[in-house]
Structures are given as C-alpha cells and as structure tokens.
Amino acid sequence: MKRERLSISERGINMPSSAMRKLVPYAEEAQARGMTVIPLNIGQPDIETPPVFWEAVREFPERVLAYGPSAGRQECREGVVAYYSHLDIDLKPEHLIITTAGSEAVLFALLAVGDPGDEIIVPEPFYSNYASMIQMAGMKLVPFTTYAQHGYHLPEREVIERLVTERTRAILYASPGNPTGVVYTREEIAMLGDIARSHGLFVMADEVYREFSYDGQIAASLLHTPGLEEHAIVLDSVSKRYSACGARVGCLITRNEALMAAIMKMAMSRLSAPVLEQAGIAACLHLPPDNFTPIRETYTRRRDLVFERLNQMEGVFCPKPAGAFYVMPTLEGIETEPFARWLLTDFEQGGETVLVAPGAGFYWTPGLGRDKIRIAYVLNTDRLARAMDLLEVAIHRYREEEGS
Amino acid sequence: MKRERLSISERGINMPSSAMRKLVPYAEEAQARGMTVIPLNIGQPDIETPPVFWEAVREFPERVLAYGPSAGRQECREGVVAYYSHLDIDLKPEHLIITTAGSEAVLFALLAVGDPGDEIIVPEPFYSNYASMIQMAGMKLVPFTTYAQHGYHLPEREVIERLVTERTRAILYASPGNPTGVVYTREEIAMLGDIARSHGLFVMADEVYREFSYDGQIAASLLHTPGLEEHAIVLDSVSKRYSACGARVGCLITRNEALMAAIMKMAMSRLSAPVLEQAGIAACLHLPPDNFTPIRETYTRRRDLVFERLNQMEGVFCPKPAGAFYVMPTLEGIETEPFARWLLTDFEQGGETVLVAPGAGFYWTPGLGRDKIRIAYVLNTDRLARAMDLLEVAIHRYREEEGS
Numbered sequence: 063m064k065r066e067r068l069s070i071s072e073r074g075i076n077m078p079s080s081a082m083r084k085l086v087p088y089a090e091e092a093q094a095r096g097m098t099v100i101p102l103n104i105g106q107p108d109i110e111t112p113p114v115f116w117e118a119v120r121e122f123p124e125r126v127l128a129y130g131p132s133a134g135r136q137e138c139r140e141g142v143v144a145y146y147s148h149l150d151i152d153l154k155p156e157h158l159i160i161t162t163a164g165s166e167a168v169l170f171a172l173l174a175v176g177d178p179g180d181e182i183i184v185p186e187p188f189y190s191n192y193a194s195m196i197q198m199a200g201m202k203l204v205p206f207t208t209y210a211q212h213g214y215h216l217p218e219r220e221v222i223e224r225l226v227t228e229r230t231r232a233i234l235y236a237s238p239g240n241p242t243g244v245v246y247t248r249e250e251i252a253m254l255g256d257i258a259r260s261h262g263l264f265v266m267a268d269e270v271y272r273e274f275s276y277d278g279q280i281a282a283s284l285l286h287t288p289g290l291e292e293h294a295i296v297l298d299s300v301s302k303r304y305s306a307c308g309a310r311v312g313c314l315i316t317r318n319e320a321l322m323a324a325i326m327k328m329a330m331s332r333l334s335a336p337v338l339e340q341a342g343i344a345a346c347l348h349l350p351p352d353n354f355t356p357i358r359e360t361y362t363r364r365r366d367l368v369f370e371r372l373n374q375m376e377g378v379f380c381p382k383p384a385g386a387f388y389v390m391p392t393l394e395g396i397e398t399e400p401f402a403r404w405l406l407t408d409f410e411q412g413g414e415t416v417l418v419a420p421g422a423g424f425y426w427t428p429g430l431g432r433d434k435i436r437i438a439y440v441l442n443t444d445r446l447a448r449a450m451d452l453l454e455v456a457i458h459r460y461r462e463e464e465g466s
Numbered sequence: 467m468k469r470e471r472l473s474i475s476e477r478g479i480n481m482p483s484s485a486m487r488k489l490v491p492y493a494e495e496a497q498a499r500g501m502t503v504i505p506l507n508i509g510q511p512d513i514e515t516p517p518v519f520w521e522a523v524r525e526f527p528e529r530v531l532a533y534g535p536s537a538g539r540q541e542c543r544e545g546v547v548a549y550y551s552h553l554d555i556d557l558k559p560e561h562l563i564i565t566t567a568g569s570e571a572v573l574f575a576l577l578a579v580g581d582p583g584d585e586i587i588v589p590e591p592f593y594s595n596y597a598s599m600i601q602m603a604g605m606k607l608v609p610f611t612t613y614a615q616h617g618y619h620l621p622e623r624e625v626i627e628r629l630v631t632e633r634t635r636a637i638l639y640a641s642p643g644n645p646t647g648v649v650y651t652r653e654e655i656a657m658l659g660d661i662a663r664s665h666g667l668f669v670m671a672d673e674v675y676r677e678f679s680y681d682g683q684i685a686a687s688l689l690h691t692p693g694l695e696e697h698a699i700v701l702d703s704v705s706k707r708y709s710a711c712g713a714r715v716g717c718l719i720t721r722n723e724a725l726m727a728a729i730m731k732m733a734m735s736r737l738s739a740p741v742l743e744q745a746g747i748a749a750c751l752h753l754p755p756d757n758f759t760p761i762r763e764t765y766t767r768r769r770d771l772v773f774e775r776l777n778q779m780e781g782v783f784c785p786k787p788a789g790a791f792y793v794m795p796t797l798e799g800i801e802t803e804p805f806a807r808w809l810l811t812d813f814e815q816g817g818e819t820v821l822v823a824p825g826a827g828f829y830w831t832p833g834l835g836r837d838k839i840r841i842a843y844v845l846n847t848d849r850l851a852r853a854m855d856l857l858e859v860a861i862h863r864y865r866e867e868e869g870s
Binding site for chain 1: 476513582
C-alpha cells in the first residue's frame, strides 16, 4: 500500500482558476509602480449598503452570537417570503433555506440533484464559478453555446435537447445573465422547463441579478413558470441585491419536498449561515420594492454609456445587455488573455489603466471566448467614461504593436 | 432518454441526519406544552461574545459591505498568525485561509485530498457532521473504534494501519475530541503522523476545541509534530473559540503549497467568507492568551460536576473528559434513541426535562453507540446540576417502565 508521494485530488488539480481574479497579481504590481488601475473585472457594486442594514447590525440584541437555525433565521426566511410576494410569487418559509451566499445555494443544489459522474447542462458563456462547483461536486459540465450575434439568447430547443443523456440531472442557467447581461424571455424559460419535464430533469435558475433589469422589462423568474413545482430550484443571493456582497447571505428555493429534505441535511451539516449578517439582511428585505428604482436608473445610465462607447470603438461589438451589470464585447482579432495582461504590464495613459476579465474563462468549449472580455459596470459614469477612453486607446495601440 | 421521474442524488438520500438536531421537533412540542427543556444536545456555549467583537462590528468603517479577499481579510489572517505564535507555532499568512467556519475548512480539505470513491479513516465516535461532509464529497468514511474503557484514546498502530488501502487519502480526527472530550497525547498524534508518512496520506486535525483543555494539560497540536509539513492540515473554528459561533469564521492551515493552491481555487469559487464578522473576529484574535483562563476554569467546574454526577448514577459510566465541552456516558442496558425521545414525550419533573443527543449518530459501525448519549456541558453549574438531577430520575424511571 506504499504510495510514492502525497498527491492532491484530481478535482483539486483540475479546478479552473477564477477568470475574474487571476490577473489580480499583475494589477497589484501595477499599483505598486504607482499606477491607478480602474477595476472592471469584478461585480462589486459601489452602491452603499442600506442604512437599515447597519442599524440592524448595531442594534443586534443578543450578547452571545449563537448558532442560527440551519434553515436560516426566521426573520430572514419571512423577509424572503415578503420580498417574493411583491413579485407575485407565493412562497412559504419551508420552501426556502438561507444559505451562505448564492455560492452555497449553487453547491447544495448540485450535490442534491446529482452524484459523481452525473451531468449538468449549462449555456456558455456562464458564471465561471459554476465550473468550479461542478468540479468540486465530482460532476460534469456539458455546455451549449450562445452567441453574441443572437444577443446571447437561447438556441433552438433541439440544440439543448440533444445533449441530454442518462447521466443528465439538471439545466443550470443565470438570468439576468453573468457575464453577458442577457435576460431570457418567459418563452425561453418555459422552453427550458418543458425540456426538464420531458426528460425528468431539474432546472436550476440563478436569479441573483433579478432586480438589475432595464428598459422597463421585468426579468421573468423560473418561479413564474407553471407546472415546474417539482423541477424548479431558484438560487438567489440576497446580500448582492442589497449591495452587501460581503454579508454572504443567499437563499435556495424549491417546492420539491424530497429535494428540500436532502438540502436541509446539508444545511444541518454546516450548522448555520452567518447570523449577524442575516439580521442585517432581514432588515433590508423589508425595504419597499421602489428601493431598487434609483439603483436601476443608475445602472441603466452606466449600461448605456458602456454599451454605446464600446460599439463606437473600431472592431468592437457587443449586444445591448438587458440586465445584470456586465457586458461581454468581442474585440475582433485580439487575443484577450495576453491583452488583459498587457494592459497591466505595458499600457498606461496619464498613469492609469484598466483591469478586465478575459472571455475564455466563461466558456467550457476550448477556443471559445478568446476574443472577448467581460466588463462589470459597477463604477460611476465618470470613472466608466475614463475607463472607456483608456480601453479605446489601448485597443488601438495594442493592434498597432501587434501588427508591427 | 426519458426518465420515469425526477430523483434526487444518492448522496442526498444517504446523507445522515444530524444526531444533534433530529430530536428538536420533539423538544419544540414539549415546549409548546409548557415544558422547560434543558438543552444538553448542542455545543452552543453560554459564554458572552467578547466586547471587542461587538465594538469592531459597530465601528466597521466601510459604507459598502464589499466582498473580502478569498483567502480572508488580511487583519484576520494576521490575527490567526499572532494567535498561533502564542502556541509556539510559527506560521505565515500564506499558510492559512479564512473559511466560513470550521465546517467549510473540513469540506475544502476533503475535496482537495480526495476524489469520489476515495477513503478517509476516522476514529469513531466522531463529530457526526464529518460523515455528512464525506458523503457530500462522494467519498467513503472508514472507521476504527475507540472505547470508553480506554478513555477513547487511540488503539494500537496496527488497528489503524490495516485499514489503509489504495484509496485511502487521509486520517481525520478531532483533539480535543467531540463527542468524547478525549485529548490525544503528543505520542498518539506522532503515531498518526508516522502512519501518514509511511503510506503517503494526509492528516486532517480538527483542533476547534484546542483552548478547552483542562487540568493544566495543553492540548498538543498536529502542527507541533515535526516532519509533517507536507501532510498536516489543521481545521480550526475561530468563532467557536471566542463564543461567537454564529459568526462562521474558521480557518484551514497547511504548509503544503500544492494543496493550498487547490484549496485557494475552491475559496475563490465562493468569493469570500463573511466580511463583517471577520472584522469582529480579527479583534478577538488579538486578545491575550489569558483571555481563556477564566473560561477554562468555568468549564473545568462544569466538567467536574457532570463527570462526578454521571458516575454516581447507577449503571452509568464515563471516562473523565480532558477537553472540549462534551462527555459521552454509557447508560447500561438503555437504548438511548428511544430514551432521548421518551425524555421529551413522556418524562417530566417539576415541568422540566432534558434534551440529549443519542450516541449512535456519532458512530459509523452499525450497532455501536446505542447505549451512549452525548452531553454538552455549556450551561452554568446550577442548570447543569438540575439537568443531572433530572437525568438521574429519568434513567431510574425509564428502567422501571422498561422492566415492567
């Protein structure tokens, strides 16, 4: 039984590195040289966390910060129910558990629907951490591609359906979508639901960006689709919605009782989600729905600015994002991974540069996304305008240097 | 490809229910009838969270509660380094990451050392959530039994070594131990280390209860054992140590760089641990080591009371726990699962009863632990004395009713 040497797990070795964070060391070096690096790489909104959050935290009445219930603090579960009632979605507290951010909701859902070797169908480009979590769960990501020229909307039903095998357990998608900003229509979601019903699959909808949808359009929820009571799993981040990303409070919603029972056992195994921050988020959940109106207006202006500026650049194209706070432009003829590094190592204008996420990390199919970047428009319009100036100059200069 | 019906995962179905929490519904019913239920089932200390925690939280300077670094806030990582320096353990911040409680440290370690089907050797009885997490990881728990008559100390090396197969990846243990309170000697830990070196295994030490060790004995750390730099993984809960269980701040320590790189990718996939609560815990980590002295004295009194009272009861036996805040007595001739339920449904004295955790949930080998219970002595001595009175009467009455 003697083994030559210690080795770590295959899944540990094969875990993809975070596309958003792998350039951070280069950015830190640039900053160490005195450069200002405008961060367009990560979806950290600059909107202030609501005062009610801080008040609830400061006034937390207990002197022992004890474990919370594994399913979440009652005030928090009831807050989620109240929030969803404004969306005409009728839930009971037992249909949901509070998770440690949306990330844990994704992981629990994966572990509950599938075993090692089972398959999850995911439209690409996708939130790159799905790939990490599917890997951690010992499962397989099976992608189908969505295209910029179709606004990253879903392909024909047949394209998705022919990927279904005996090992397929679920379709996992995000709408409003990260990294593209696509918002699926009710018809698109109904089609996914119909595929799920036909083949005995779950549908896992990441609706973290629900409130970030623009142009008067309201992002449809999987929970609005009838006939999916047993199939639907909604993954939600509550803290992100209220610009309290560091609070790590999310939720998982399903009306499937057997599934919820399995997920509850997982929740019990980690005892509870962060308690103090649940108290803060519970206060936020009772904010009126028009809390999001000015935020939506702010993001609409940012989206418009970035969308227009990008499409004015030579050889740059992106469809208009309808939601979330990301946009995924194609930079024709540019390998974006070396380009993003070059921005940090060799480019500057007036002591400034930008940090962007290369596109390939959001795709599973080898070779795709290499001419794309993801931009998070979570800065004020002045900074975004400056970032677009820098990007335009940089693209021009990079093409010249590459061509020379 | 048509599947008859939706089914959840095997691992979801096979997840063990939490031994600590499965009696809670009965306790709630008893409380609804007006009964006072003294909770001896869960390790939630009653010690107040240090004032510096609440101050740091109230004075948190940022107005946007943003994501933290995936490896943890720098102040928190440095706080852990400072804490360990008092134990003569020399760490650098890059040897550790801050996790969402000890639970996440256990899960990340499992996922990084093994793939689905791989085996983890665990002494039983064990913290029952290890079984849940090994199941979630798709791996196999391989137990060896420790016995009350040996004070739950380790068996001979051969007993452990003969369990090693080609699929074995690690030995996982807790010292001070939950549920027995055993504290392994340096020699015992060195033996586990030696087995690990001989067979190319990792050793995962859960040292959450390190500061809770009594009688002047200092619990040895795996990190005190030389020659294990590549093999040692320490799993730690920082929030539990400072009686802030709800804060969900733990850490994972390893000097194995390849392993840490894999774990960092997992940490990145969930973005960050709770940020506000890390700020609170960072303040606690700079408390002087004598912060634990009065707490240790308090627990020593509680341990003494419970240990003495239990051994005075007829047909009850337990070894003296040297650490943690649990004791696992044997109740001779009593099936403890129905007994624990009976305590809530059929027993009372003066309107009071007790909630205890049945022993079988802490064992993997079928049939073991059925005559044992776990008691957490996390209440003041008056309440503990009353709980012991109730338990003594209850055991006597239960034996009479069963015998009749």
